[in-house]
Every structure is written in C-alpha cells, then in structure tokens.
Amino acid sequence: MARDRLIYLPLGGAGEIGMNAYVYGYGPEGKERLILVDLGIAFPDMDSTPGVDVILPDISWLLDRLDRVEAVFITHGHEDHVGGVGHLFRKLKTPIHARRFTANLARRKLVEKGQDPNNVITAEAYPAMIDAGPFRVGFLPVSHSIPESAALVIDSPAGRIIHTGDFKIDPSPVVGEPFDADLWAEAAKGGVRALVCDSTNVFSKHEGRSEAEVAPNLKPLVASATGLFVATTFASNVARLRSLAEAGEAAGRSICLMGRAMRRMTEAAVEEGILTDFPRTVSPEEAADIPRENLMLIVTGSQGERRAASAQLSRGKYFGMELKEGDTFLFSSKTIPGNEKDVARIMNNLSEMGVDVVTDADGLYHVSGHANRPDLETVHRLTDPQVVIPMHGEHRHLREHAKLAESLGRVGVVAPNGTMLELSGNAPKVVDHVETGRTYVDGSTLVGQFDGVVRDRIRMALNGLAVVAVMVDDDDEVLEDTWVDLRGLPEVAGNGASLADMMEEHLAGQLARIDTRTAGDDEKLEDLIVKGVRKVAQDEVGKRPEVTVLITRLAAE
Template sequence: MAADGADDELVFLPLGGSNEIGMNFNLYGYGPPHDRRWIVVDLGVTFGDQSTPGVEVILPDPTYIEDYAHRILGIVLTHAHEDHIGAVAWLWPRMKAPIYATPFTAFVLREKLREADLLDEVEIIEVPLGGTIDLGPFHLELITLTHSIPEPNGLAIKTPLGTVLHTGDWKIDPDPLLGGPTDVAAIRRLGDQGVLAMVCDSTNVFVDGRAGSEAAVRGTLMPLIAGLKGKVAVACFASNVARMDSVCRAAEAAGRRVCLVGRSMRRMAAAAKSVGLMADLQPFLEENEAGYLPSEAILYLCTGSQGEPRAALARIADGTHPHVTLGQGDAAVFSSRIIPGNEIPIRNLQNKLADRGVRLYTERDHPGIHVSGHPCRDELADMYHWARPQIAVPTHGERRHLLEHCAFARDLQVPQQLAPRNGDMVRLAPGRAEVVDETPAGRLYVDAGVLTPENGEALRERRHAAFNGVVSIAVVLDRKGRIASGPQVRALGLPTDADYPLDEVLDDLAEEAETALNRLSGQDRGLDETVETALSRAVKKASQRIWGRRPVVETTVLRI
C-alpha cells in the first residue's frame, strides 16, 4: 500500500502491559500527529497485592486516549483472559467505541457487561475465527494461535505504512485438544508479504525449550486421578477450558461425576458450550447434589488455584464453604502454576488443606500436571523465523523480560529492537522506529466499587494505618475552652507488653494531649483546627518515642 499523506505516521502506544505482566492496554494510531485515528487492542486488568490493602482490581488509566475518544475506531479483543478484557466494563464508558471479538470472547464479555448493566449500550461485533475487520486505515486479519483459553488470536494490522503482527498471548501447541493449532501458514504468508513490526509476548523469554502441550497434561492427569482415593478437588484456571475438559474426562474415566465450584468455572463452562466445546460431557452436578454421592464418585473442579481469599478452594480450606468439605484421605490437585507474587497466599492455602489431612499434588512434585500458555525461547525463535519482522517490540513482560526479549531478537538477526514502557509512544513508520512522545500512563484502583487514582488519599492513609496503627483522641471543651471531659485516647494496631500495658500507654498519651492543650492561649482554644493540630502533634511525637512509629491520629473536638 502507498502512504496516504506525507505527514502520516504509524505509532504504537502501550498504556498497560509493558514493564508488567497483565493489564494489557495497547493502542495503534495512524495519520498525521494532529489528526490520528486510533484502534485499541485489549483492555485488561491486573490484581492488587499486599501493597494495595482493600484493592483487588487495578485498571490502566485511559486519560490520554480519553481526550481523543472521538477518534477511536474500535476496540479489538484478542482473547477472553481478565488481563485482556477485564477493564472493558469499567472503562468502555470513557471511550464508547464498538468492540470486536470472536464468539467465545464475546460470550464472556456479554456476561461481564450484563453484570455492569451495560449490555444494551455496548456494540459488540462478533468476528469469525480467521476473519477480517476494516477500521479506517487499519485492515485487520485474525490469525489463529494457541494459548490457555479458547479462540486466542494474533492480529495482522495492515496499514499504508506497513503491517504489524500483534501476537497477543500465545504458545505453539501441536495438539491443543480444543480449537485449531497455530496457523503457521498464515504467519509465513505475512512474513513473505513483509512484516514491519511484531509486538510480541515476552512472559517466558527466560525459559529454554517449549511450553508443552495440553495433550501431554491430559496424559498425566488421567492416571493420576484414576489412582486417587476419597474426594478429589482439582484447582486450575477457569479460563483454561482445555484443562477443564481434560479434568472432566479424567474424572469420567475414573467413575467420578464433576461438580463445578466457583462462579468463574460455571461462567467459562457456559461460554465453552456456547461455541460447541465440552458438549459431550456428562451434565455437571450442582454443589448441593454432589454431597449425596460417595466420596469415590465425586470430583470438584474449583476456582482458587492462586490462593484468592474469596475463591472456592480458599473457603473449602477454611471450612466455610456451604456445600463442599475436604478432609483426611481426600486429595487436592493444583493443575496450575504459581503466578509471581502469589507465593504466600498459595502456600497458606496449601498448608490449610494439608492441616485438614488433604494430600496435595502440585506441579513441583508432578511436573506434567501443568504447562504454560506462553511461548518459551524455541517457540519465540519459530515465530520470528516465520514472521521475519523488521522491528521487534516486546510486550507482556516486566522490564527484565522486555530487555531480554530485545537481546534475543537481536541474536535472531531482527534489524531493530525497541522495549517501550507504558506511556512511550513509538513511531514505527516512516523512518527508524523510536520513541517520539511520552504520555500519561497510570493506574486506577477499584476501591470498594469506586474508581480512585493510583496514589489517592484513601489508599495512602490505609497503607499508613496498616504499617503504623491508628490513635484516636476525643476531648470536650466548654464555652471558655476549658476541658470538660477527656482527653480520651484509643489505639488500634499498636503493640504493648506486660511492663508497659495498654491502659498506661493510653494514660500517658492522654497526658501529653492535655499538656499540649494547656499550652494554647485562650484565643487558640476557641479554634477547633488549632486544637486538633496541637493534640495530633503531641500524640504523634509521644508515639514516636514509645513505639518508634508515627500512627494515623484522628482528633475529635466537641464543645458544650
């Protein structure tokens, strides 16, 4: 294709998913800088951790592209994982562009939009596998890949200035069990036509060899489950429908019925059946039905492989699940990997199950019960050999992953390599690829159902309180500013010992507060803000002396 105008540029802008694994949010722009047209590729979430108390879901900040929402031609989803579609319901109202997805992904998305009461507002255009999408200067072709979820797609994004292969998440699985294998012929054809740039998954760039096949996992699960006694629970990622299918078939071969435990398990099973997958399995048992079967006749397929506190397996381990119990002689199979950062909650979950007498089976002691959904180095080499891009742009990785991916691409003789951070606008064409602008690229936290800025005051205070504790002071003053009652002091989250019990500590803090109040002039005592500041400073200073910490101090002044 010939370029439309001398000022036209093709740019790539990651606002999530570069320098991190998860929260994918990628933009491609075409046209002159003052009048670019945009497409969005994926709109995902990441999840909170111990550094974000009370926050479970984190979104990319769309502020930059929100200002150009009228120029967004469409939102294209590569597949249905949460880190690729989980932010749609939250952020679509800020963009209001049509969404393009294959049938399985569209089914999952509709359920999410229904929960958010947005289903009737959002235009979803289903695209068949291998289909095409025309959006202004962008002509997109869907390339069938394999991954750990049905219908993963790479995108061949063709523009007048060149073609970009955006891989999304992928691996090379010669026997994926559900869905077709990687469309190598289509990728080779792109390479023959010429690929300007490949924006590629970097998750396993440090791992030699190949990720492995789902068929091999099924071959391991079959004899393992056949040899287990008692009740069996299997934890896996609900989105890995091929794994769910393998577990179900292994259960049926062992004479067990399957009960899905966890909302996302049921949702993914429904999505799979909507596109004709898992159709020939026995009907799943309801949780309240499964309890009537003998222990040897039931298998629970559970959410919670990452130790999520509200997931099904965590409630089973805590003994708080209303229908499912596991105990001595039962087994729990973790057909999943540990996502970095989840080591502690998974270990705690497994310890609770072990304490109940449940025998554990993990990929550490049974390596064949899980394979990754992302490409290892040999698979990356294959992809570069087929596509032969001029520019390598790693994504879906932490900084160390992206830089290693660039080095690997250089070893594979890719002429240019560039590892952008979130917010780096990369001009892919014309000319040599380079970062030409830096845009805002923050995060939004879903805090109690409210979207808040990444460094919002509420979370800062919560972190402060979590580390330093909380002290509250209440004092009642009369009309002349004299103390009528108090100061009364309470403390939360602060330690004491037998030599300095809590009641003595609180008395000392109250004395410090009273002394500070008595130092104020009569005029200052009439000002609530001045009184609160004096009491707060005195108590913080005393707390620093007693505990070596400066807790959150809440001061209340009442007047009679």
C-alpha cells in the same frame, strides 16, 4: 501541514504481566486516529493494595482523545486482556470487536455492569478484516490456554503490524485451534513492519509442550486416588477442564464444578459450540449426597485467591463440602509470581487436614500457554519483521526478548508502559512519554492510584489509628478532659500503663498551657494534638499513628 505517522503506546502490560492495554494510532501528529488492543485487569495483594477488588490500567490519555478512538479489539478471554471491559466501557463507549468465545465473555461483563451487550461485535477469523478508521484489523488464530485466542493483523498506510497477543505453538491444544504456521506465513507475505510479541516465557529455553501431553498423566493420578479428589486450575483453560473431567469420569467419579468463573467459562464454551462432549456434571447440592470416593471437584482458586473455592475449602466447608484426611488436592497450574504466599497458605492448610497435595513440580500436570524461547524464534522467522517490540512481560522479559530479536538480525525495541514509539520511519523512535498508572476498583467506585485512599489505608495498617476528641468553650478555653480511642495499636505500653491514658494525660498537660489564639484556630489546635499523640506513641511503642482529631466548640446560650 503535519505529516502522518504510525504510533504504538502501551498503557498496560509492558513492564508487567497483566493489565494489558495497547494503543495504536495513525494520522497527523497529535491528531492520529486510535485503536485500543485489549483492556485487562491485574489483581491486588494485601501488602500493596489492601481492600482493592481489581486493578485497571489508567486510560486517562485515551479518554482525553475519545473523539479519535475508532474501536477496541480483544485478543482473547483472559481477565488480564478482557477483564476491564465491564468497568471502563461506560467511559469509552467504543465498539468492541472479538471472536465469538471472547465476545461471549465480554458481553457477560457488560451485562453485569448494566451495559448493552450489543456493543460487542463478533469478528470472523483472518483473512476477514475489519475497517477501523485508517486501520484494517484481522483476528489471526493462535493456540493458547483459552479457546479462540487470536493475534491481530493490523494494517495501516504505513505498513502491517502483527500483535501476537498471548500465544504458544501447539499442534494439538485439545480444545481450540492448533497453531497454523502456513496461515502465519501467509499473513506475513506482504512484509511486516513490526512484530509486537508476547515475552512471558522468553527465559524458558526448552521447546513448549502441548496441552495434549497433560491428559495421559491425569488419568492414572485420579484413578489411583482414594477419598475425595479435588483439582484446581485456571477456570479459562477449557481444555484442561475437559481433560480433568474426563479423567474423573474414567475413574467412575461424578464431576462437580465449583466457583463462579468455572461455571461461566464452561457455559460460554458450550453456548459457542466449543465444548460439545463435556462429561455430565452434578450440582454442589447433588454432590453432597455422593460418596467421597465417587466424587471429583474441579474448583477455582489455583492462584490462592482468598474468596475462591480452593481457599474456602482449605479453611473449612464450601457448599457443604469438607475435606478430610486421605483426600487428594491437585494444583494443575503454575503459580504466577507474586501469588506464592497465598498458594502456600492453602497448601499448608490442606496438609494440616491430612489432605495429600499434588503440584506440578515435575511438569506432569500443567503446561504453559505461552511461547517459550524456541517458539518465539520460530515466530520471528515466520513473520520476518523489520522491528520486534516485546510486550506482555516484566522489564527483564522485554529486555531479554529485545536481545533475542537482535541476535536474529532484527531491531529489538524495549518500550515499557507510557513509551510512545513512532513506527512509520526507517527506524522506530521514541517520540513521547505518557504518564501511566493504575485505577483501583474499590468496592463500587473507581479510585485513582494517587488519590490517597489506598495510601491512607496502608498507613493505618502499618501505624494504627488514634481518634482524639477535644472540647473548646465559647471563650476559646480548652476543657481539660480529652478522649483518645486507639485502633491497631497496643492497649498498654511497655511499662504496663494504658497507652490511651498516657496520651490523654500528655494532651491535658499540653492543652492546659496553650493560649486562646491557638485554641481558637482549628488547624493549629489539630496540629498540636497530632504531634502530641505521635510523640507518646513513638516514645512508648515505636509507632507514628494516623491521627483523627474531633474538635467540638461549645456556643454560648
């Protein structure tokens, strides 16, 4: 009889920042009952994933064991933790547990995809516990940059795990609960087998700053501005939204929220009673009639998203609003690595308009929602785990966090995506490696990372496309006239001649010399044409384009 074991398996979020999905299991080897913690998304970029809308973790391993999945637990409402719920629930069909604000957001995602919102179950905070097969799970409140965030207390017959989710130690987060060290100590009292811990800011050696430190800096900035004042921040940072709105109100400005995510977050916070005193806002239509010096816009797009309000304002009008010289635009946010080019593009566009751009370069207008190194040390000491498993970070973050754990006398284990750890023995050990990847939301469909769709799109973007039409008669003789149409390639070669004409001429010479056996075989004929087109393109413009060949065969009457 197989012995029972406790396993941990990250499918996303370990070795990267974003797309969080972590599996825990307990039971006989190969028959463990499973729970999933978080189901997030990552965002694409034009270089590596052109045309893709969002990126999901590949949960094929979990779907292959769907009859053993007990539940999904969502730690908080950020997109990299809850964003995949709407896209993947149709496949999972598993109860989803979350605290009320996060549950509100998750239900909205299900409704958007035509799914029943009642599949999301509202959870109470720890010490309340939820039974899920061999597990009992509690939502341990933490402070973060979004309300009602939670770590998870995960009990199994092999011991207790604390999965921190995203957190910081903030005694005064403006909106949401302060970090409660006594409650955390209480949760750790019976012993913690493993602390699975946020690693985002492990390289930041200074103590974390409170959200309450931002508001006093915002008010004089807004009060001193002339013209229209625009601010962008993470839409999910409800505390920052309130601080910005209060700064605008104190300066005598009307407040207008722009961007779907901004409105969705504030609506959810009001519905759940988290925002009870948010300043009155005006609609974009009303804002158009308010003098610029009396108006403040709070907009989406702090990370340079092309379709968000910030980018659209930087390119021209948005909901009738247009920025002008003398206006002020504040980035009350930190640029996530990888988004620097997109954010810089917006800043440069604004600068060309004569808009004064204010950033958080001096640390005045933004604080991180993640624990810095001293905060991580505090949580290590509070929970006193046998093992620390870093997550939510790139590989360098995981490795540095494991070193930190070892410097504090604990075992630190680096387990990137796909690494299955057994935690039930005296020491953690790697027991399997699971193939993990990404699933792309491409329009209205889900596309696998290795399906070739995005790969072909990138190839066309890099090399261009040539479409060749050729006709073959009923005697398998190729007619002399071929037709070439080019996309994403120069119209003329270096010698000034038409590139398409040169390809047609080269193909005409090739096709005039082939035998009927080649002409009668579509595969051979296509291969010859592809090679001919690429040879001309390589010789003349240094490119090897993608080639589509259209063969028309004429039948005898």
